[in-house]
Amino acid sequence: MIPAGFEYHRPRDLEGVLALLDEHGDDARVMAGGHSLIPMMKLRMADVPHLIDLQAVDGLAGIEIGADEIRLGAMVTQTEIIGHAGLAEAAPILREAALQIADPQVRNMGTVGGNIANGDPGNDMPGLMQCLDARFTLVGSGGVREVAAREFYEAAYMTAREDEEVLTAVTIPRPAGGHAYEKQKRKIGDYATAAAAVQIAKEGRACASAAIAMTNLSDTPVFSEGAGAALVGTAVDAAALAAASEAMLGDIDPTEDNRGPVAFKRHVAGVILRRAIERAWSRA
Amino acid sequence: MKDEVDTREDRVANLKGMGCSRKRVEDARFTQGKGNYVDDIKLDGMLFGDFVRSPYAHARITSIDIEEALKVPGVLAVLTAADLEPLGLHWMPTLAGDKQMVLADGKVLFQGQEVAFVVAEDRYAAADGIEAVVVEYEELPVIVDPFESLKSDVVLREDTVGEDSAPIDGAHGPRKHHNHIFTWEAGDKAPTEEVIANAEVVAEETMYYHRTHPCPLETCGCVASMDKVNGKLTLWGTFQAPHAIRTVVSLISGIEEHNIRVISPDIGGGFGNKVGAYPGYVCSVVASIVTGKPVKWIEDRMDNLMTTAFARDYWMSGKISATPEGKITALRCQVTADHGGFDACADPTKFPAGFMNICTGSYDIPTAYLEVDGVYTNKAPGGVSYRCSFRVTEAVYFIERMIEVLAIELGMDAAELRRINFIKKEQFPYKAALGWEYDSGDYHTAWDKALKAVDYDALRAEQVQRVEDFKAGKTRKLMGIGLSFFTEIVGAGPVKNCDILGLGMFDSCEIRIHPTGSAIARLGTISQGQGHATTFAQILASEIGLPADSITVEEGDTDTAPYGLGTYGSRSTPVAGAATAMAGRKIRAKAQMIAAYLLEVHDDDVEFDVDRFVVKGAPEKFKTMKEIAFAAYNQAIPGIEPGLEAVSYYDPPNMTYPFGAYVCVMDIDVDTGVPDIRRFYALDDCGTRINPMIIEGQVHGGLTEALAVALGQEIAYDNMGNVKTGTLMDFFLPTAWEVPNYETDFTVTPSPHHPIGAKGVGESPHVGGVPCFSNAVQDAFRAFGLRHTNMPHDHWRIWKTANELGLHG
Known part of the structure; x- marks a missing residue:
């Protein structure tokens, strides 16, 4: 558990980060909280000759609650999300999910940006951001662009972010209605056996809109458009729940690991989703 | 004088002796980060060694190229088996009478096996050096299943066959097959089989007690320092048995024992993982001799989980017979034990399957037979007693599951079945069918107290209602009531039948009283968190009348402590605790003579009273122990040598047999x-209770490790012999979040042969806890036809049970 030698860089601004990325290309990686990258380096599964620590970079922090949108700086920690009263009111699903990530020590260091950009299918924030239809701001020496969370994930650890780009912020449309983040895990600190993010809005007695994303049930987070669509216009009754669950099961592709075989994961995914929808609906 | 106004009660309280929940004296340093563990030891010029390990579970090594590694800055040497062979150190003896490769001698037998030892200026350079060593392997067929191993043509160990390829005898007798290690039997085979064959009721079950690992928070490690000027070797290490390690190091290295000093500093948990000898120790010593500098070796977490001392891995088949009324008539147990690539169990030499023959449990079973076959496979070596006394967890799990299965067969309540089969109070000392003599017990009282405390009948009524509600679709949660009643066998042990590699399993205590009435006691054991410095001082306080706060307890330095066999198998209190009391009594006997002289009366005219000797019938005439201590050193007393010291080496006449009654109530999301x-x-009934707070802490810890093992903790392998659970992501170590509230209770049935009646408690909660948690899970499904399902009961396996019973609709 000793990493290979590496150069440690601690730039003060984004220009410095981008210059290092341009200079070293594939040999450089940026690090936010370090909870994914450092273990990979210690296992010598990640070869990072140039490690760029973002902790001292200006302009990557802060939570802004706008009238229509919420902006999270990439270096916002899970602990900051949990403790932010305005955010808890504007988008309570973020707090509910963050409380289910790892443990307080990890959450003190773990960041939104790192959780999102790493592309680990076990991470909770990617699915959550897909549910919320967030946009990710990517900055490279060539300029700034935005990519939708629902378009960002290509495969495990493969994302739309170019090697020379840094994910600097997340923009989330203010969610409406009820929410739930439901996660089954083996113990504190574990990745999900299955997790579901649900945001659901109600008009009268019917579901007006529903967004559903699943975590750790495929090599990317899974935004299940069909599952959401199955609820819209219904009273979220048993038939609608079954239809949503069936649609979701058509979108996920879990693999066997120590948490259990595929049949178990699919079953639990259905149970977790139903519970998440029921909880979100009760809050809508 | 303050003493004169203190009441007797005050004087007793002032001692903080036995029965007092004295706060742990160790905690001041631990809670302030001032503990001194092996990895805290830093010596001038100290080097660091680490292993190149095999990625394969079974392979021949065709070449090892160290050239590039030697070019890595900071790397000083790379040791291979070829370097150790001239010293005769490429293999080493195991505690089980087998031998183990120190560094791979031509082949590897498990994933993670030690192949080469890189010695470098720091651990970073060592890690880079490891990357640069090029080892070429030729893969061999991998066997991870002991039953397959016993049928396989593949010879795992070339040293198990003779020139004609026929198996040659092992350390414990003939081999049935080249991959077979030993057969060990207890009890009477023919009568047992006859009773079972003719019985009206017979329950049969096969169960797998999965492989797991003790996983102490501190991994194993050592620092070896060979002083070439004076020829002395100092070895600091995470040793549960420092004196035994000194003897073993002397025997295998040829260094005379007086030139070896072994020191166990603070140890961050052992649980059996730190009893055995590991290649890291041998390589560190050799590297220190070769380089003339101190060499440190510390495992990382993956090394620890994958290579040093696993626990369990027992396939157990049982038959239990009974009358229709539920009186048990016979028990048969057949075990196939997976020992991995080397038999490195830490058991007394005459017991290659440990005390598995305690498997008749707490029950009066007239006839029984046990047979254990040890088998080699391509898994890591070990088979240590993880928080238990030599396979007692396996034995207790086996009998407590067999009782449940028999209850199902009989259609009986499992609590009642236990009650009608318990050994009765008046039967003690009780000679069990498999050979042990239980010292004392009062099982019925304990059981009744436990069932009353949880309102057992109400729980069963609630469970019946829950099943109805479940069937009616009102709930998706089932309720399990887990029962277990265990009897442990701890305190190894009588030298007449317990030794490890010929070292008798006595233990020791040496006491020096200082002139001003304080004292130091040194023992042959070593605390790994048990709080010996607290509790042994309490034993002495009660025995010699000096306050526990005035008594220092020291362990773990073989240059200063008396010889003893160390701490594991809940043996410290039963053996070293007895030695402490006996040494204290020697002090008291001399103090009595001094007191009588000072009080100008005959020896028989004074008697001990809490902290002093008083003249019989004249309590105003006394000498305190403090005064006596001063006089012992500073007053010429005719016929009595100056000083006040004693040493006791205690060879216990029998084991002690703690017992307990546990109940777990569990709700399961189907x-x-x-x-x-x-x-x-x-x-828990651990006999006389020395420190109730520490007992409670031990019970909490043991139950938590029981919860871990029952509900998810395992070392799992795939078919290629790859370890699937090599990190704490997958190896279940519970956090505070997963741990329930524990209610502790007790009865006190002293051991009749122990000087203070104590029995030992550290391992009881683990031994009794595992079947209790497991029985709770299994009991939840009893109404739906479940007889038995194997641990660990992690989420998916519980789900699988529900699924197979058709509970998912």
Whole structure:
């Protein structure tokens, strides 16, 4: 558990980060909280000759609650999300999910940006951001662009972010209605056996809109458009729940690991989703 | 004088002796980060060694190229088996009478096996050096199943066959097959089989007690320092048995024992993982001799989980017979034990399957037979007693599951079945069918107290209602009531039948009283968190009348402590605790003579009273122990040598047999397989209670490790012999979040042969806890036809049970 030698860089601004990325290309990686990258380096599964620590970079922090949108700086920690009263009111699903990530020590260091950009299918924030239809701001020496969370994930650890780009912020449309983040895990600190993010809005007695994303049930987070669509216009009754669950099961592709075989994961995914929808609906 | 106004009660309280929940004296340093563990030891010029390990579970090594590694800056040497062979150190003896490769001698037998030892200026350079060593392997067929191993043509160990390829005898007798290690039997085979064959009721079950690992928070490690000027070797290490390590190092290295000093500093948990000898120790010593500098070796977590001392891995088949009324008539147990690539169990030499023959449990079973076959496979070596006394967890799990299965067969309540079969109070000392003599017990009292405490009948009524509600679709949660009643066998042990590699399993205590009435006691044991410095001082306080706060307890330095066999198998209190009391009594006997002289009366005219000797019938005439201590050193007393010291080496006449009654109430989510422990009640009877607070802490810890093992903790292998659970992501180590509230309770049935009646408690909660948690899970499904399902009961396996019973619709 000793990493290979590496150069440690601690730039003060984004220009410095981008210059290092341009200079070293594939040999450089940026690090936010370090909870994914450092273990990979210690296992010598990640070869990072140039490690760029973002902790001292200006302009990557802060939570802004706008009238229509919420902006999270990439270096916002899970602990900051949990403790932010305005955010808890504007988008309570973020707090509910963050409380289910790892443990307080990890959450003190773990960041939104790192959780999102790493592309680990076990991470909770990617699915959550897909549910919320967030946009990710990517900055490279060539300029700034935005990519939708629902378009960002290509495969495990493969994302739309170019090697020379840094994910600097997340923009989330203010969610409406009820929410739930439901996660089954083996113990504190574990990745999900299955997790579901649900945001659901109600008009009268019917579901007006529903967004559903699943975590750790495929090599990317899974935004299940069909599952959401199955609820819209219904009273979220048993038939609608079954239809949503069936649609979701058509979108996920879990693999066997120590948490259990595929049949178990699919079953639990259905149970977790139903519970998440029921909880979100009760809050809508 | 303050003493004159203190009441007797005050004087007793002032001692903080036995029965007092004295706060742990160790905690001041531990809670302030001032502990001194092996990895805290830093010596001038100290080097660091680490292993190149095999990625394969079974392979021949065709070449090892160290050239590039030697070019890595900071790397000083790379040792291979070829370097150790001239010293005769490429293999080493195991505690089980087998031998083990120190560094791979031509082949590897398990994933993670030590192949080469890189010695470098720091651990970073060592890690880079490891990357640069090029080892070429030729893969061989991998066997991870002991039953397959016993049928396979593949010879795992070339040293198990003779020139004609026929198996040659092992350390414990003939081999049935080249991959077979030993057969060990206890009890009477023919009568047992006859009773079972003719019985009206017979329950049969096969169960697998999965492989797991003790996983102490501190991994194994050492620092070896060979002083070439004076020829002395100092070895600091995470040793549960420092004196035994000194003897073993002397025997295998040829260094005279007086030139070896072994020191166990603070140890961050052992649980059996730190009893055996590991290649890291040998390589560190050799590297220090070769380089003339101190060499440190510390495992990382993956090394620890994958290579040093696993536990369990027992396939157990049982038959239990009974009358229709439920009186048990016979028990048969057949075990196939997976020992991995080397038999490195830490058991007394005459017991290659440990004390598995305690498997008749707490029950009066007239006839029994046990047969254990040890087998080699391509898994890591070990088979240590993880928080238990030599395979007692396996034995207790086996009998407590067999009782449940028999209850199902009989259609009986499992609590009642236990009650009608318990050994009765008046039967003690009780000679069990498999050979042990239980010292004392009062099982019925403990059981009744436990069942009353949890309102057992109400729980069963609630469970019946829950099943009805479940069937009616009103709930998706089932309720399990886990019962276990265990009898442990601890305190190894009588030298007449317990030794390890010929070292008798006595233990020791040496006491020096200082002139001003304080004292130091040194023992042959070593605390790994048990709080010896606290509790042994309490024993002495009660025995010699000096306050526990005035007594220093020291362990772990073989240059200063008397010889003893160390701490494991709950043996410290039963053996070293007895030695402490006996040494204290020697002090007291001399103090009595001094007191009589000072009081100008005959020896028989004074008697001990808390902290002093008083003249019989004249309590105003006394000498305190403090005064006596001063006089012992500073007053010429005719016929009595100056000083006040004593040493005792205690060879116990028997084991001690702690017992307990546990109940667990669990709710199980049938759809997700998630168990929720609603209640856990633990009644322990460990005989005389020295420090109730420490007992409670031990019970909490042992139950938590029991929860871990029962509900998810395992070392799992795939078919290629790859370890699937090599990190704490997958190896279940519970956090505070997963741990339920524990209710502790007790009865006190002293050991009749122990000087203070104590029996030992550290391992009881683990031994009794595992079947209790497991029985709770299994009991939840009893109404739906489940007889038995194997641990660990993690979410998916519980879900699988529900699924197979058709509970998912």
